[in-house]
Amino acid sequence: MKVKKLTTGLLSTNTYVVCIAEECVVIDPGGEVDEILALRRGKSLVAVVATHLHFDHVAAVADLVDSTGAPFYAHPADWAVYKTLNAIAEEWGFRIPDIPTPRPLGERLWIFDVWHTPGHTPGSVSLVVNGAVFTGDTLFYRSVGRTDLPLGSWDLLVRSVCRLYGLPWSYVVYPGHGPETYIGAEAVGNPFINSDVCKNKRPP
């Protein structure tokens, strides 16, 4: 598996182009559609996936889907979030392009196990593959996703992060913003949710 990272959009979202052999998947295209397409180097784009439907993670979805025909996937629980997206974006002073209606994510997509990790949004997912996990805005280097936006839930976020800490601690974390980290490094050193917090919070 090859992972290429691009920082896109006004909120510096991490966009990942993940390729194996002649196939690639794009995770969280926040902008820079031409650069994303260049990174896949002629390989076929089999899916575009959003870890959640905040505007900074989907801004380039429509352009990508239009130019490649790749299907777009997201968790259905985030459709309500998307309905409020434009209102939020306008509060921040900008507009976002429309996105095509996402196909619902199941438990498996391409090489990924899809984990439903709600909290930052109701439909946030983490994409787990052998040795790595793409966490969107659920878990960051030394931080976790905010839960004060519409439909966020701190209690659900704690359960979701604790579930991620159940992965092998050697797994690389590719977050939706900021640098990569490791599951173990966050389980020990995350200042918001560490493994001690999780002892009383088993995932449901």
Ligand SMILES: [Zn+2]
């Ligand atoms: Zn977000």
Ligand SMILES: [Zn+2]
């Ligand atoms: Zn984000």
